Amino acid sequence: MKKFFINFGNAVMVFYKTITSIFTKRIEWDTTLEQIVKIGNESLPLVILCGAFTGMVFALQVGETSISIFNEPIYIGLSLAYSLVLELGPVLTSLVVTGRAGAAMTAEIGTMKVTEQIDALYTLGSEPISYIFVPRFIAFFVSLPILVLFADCSGILGGLVVAKLKLGYPISKYWEEIRTLGISTFSHGILKSFVFALLIVWIACYNGIETKGGAEGVGKATTKSVVVSMVFILVTDYFLTSLLLSFGIV
Amino acid sequence: MIQLKNVHKNFEGKPVLRGLNLEIYDGEIITIIGASGAGKSVLFKNIVGLMKPDSGEIIVDGVDITKLDEDELHKVQTKFGMLFQGAALFDSLNVYENVAFGLRRLTNMNEVQIKRKVAELLEVVNLSGTQNLPVSALSGGMKKRVGLARALATSPKYLLYDEPTTGLDPILADSINKLIVKVNKQLKVTSIVVTHDMKSGFEISHRIAFLSDGVIKETGTPDEIKNSKLEELRKFISLYFQ
Structure with a gap:
């Protein structure tokens, strides 16, 4: 229990120092840009693939269920769009990005730690907060919402393909339902993605810097980072949704 | 000048440094020798401020770095260059x-x-x-x-070498030793070397310090160390001089 509180305290300090460093110290923009490209390159194909198939299976389920109850497919676009933009887009994308970019990040920082590259930073006029954490925090904060938008779009298009080709659902009706989505609905999903981005990068960086031991330690830290991030995303999602709904953001 | 005064460092209750005292003079090459696990790397990291001792003082150019905040410590750390064991x-x-x-x-x-x-x-x-x-x-x-x-x-004013010749063939090790001496002479850099390589230690150093049981038990010129009466040290270096 004591260990948990020490770890939690250290993690909070890392978060606080990183956020204050963003506003008080020189930002390594080259590294930040590199990280944005890296996260995008690593995750975009997966995010699009997962988004598209989620949209497709969702359209299929809604269509077939509505056929079995009402003898015709109804509200495919509407139910798909809301589910995707409010929940599935941000949550699934965050889970995918955790497994791809978050894991890679922990492994990279963990390797730097066990090979003394982190120690080397201190004697070269730098330190891990400004050289490693800040660029990655900014990169995640920028990249994840964009990836969520890609997931939303690919999901909607995937759903459209199944709705039209498999269920014979009219395209015009599908789009009409999609157009009922308001700015507030989109902002609900995007706001969530900002919070999830901070969670993933915080957990990934902290587990990386706390890595001990050699290759085995890096493996353990990476696994821990992914598991903790996934649990936190799902738990936070509930409380975040409640909060956003209480502010009427839906 | 670097002074270590009564430095203690424990890891999970296990003492590694137990009241270590050492003075490192400007411009010298000092080699710290000692058995594996004696705490040489821990001593190194304490000198650079990468680790904080549990108690004691580490004075770098008149400033006790154990009492500095993070930003002040980062400034002092830029006085150091470090060649890590794995580079x-x-x-x-x-x-x-x-x-x-x-x-x-x-x-x-x-x-x-x-x-x-x-x-x-x-x-x-x-x-x-x-x-x-x-x-x-x-x-x-x-x-x-x-x-x-x-x-x-x-x-840097101070250059720390952590096992600079470990894992290298004799020719390459010799070239690294020559580089350490060259850098010390040409750039007037104070060099602190941690090594198991006795040949290297005795060839390049102005002074050698023997670390054992968490304290420096003997310091002196290579000749003084060679003729030391400390039994433990004599045993440690005997293989090299056989």
């Missing part, structure tokens, strides 16, 4: 970027000046023309030499 090169950067890393952050040089300086440093370590090589393409010896070039780049 600790940033593997996401190439040779040029590694050597230029400190120059970009600690000097006001423009890119043209940095380019020139990196070329000069790589020449010093006999690695001219390797600027564009990725770290993964370097051999162990090349990594150490790039690490040395990187450590030298910012003209």
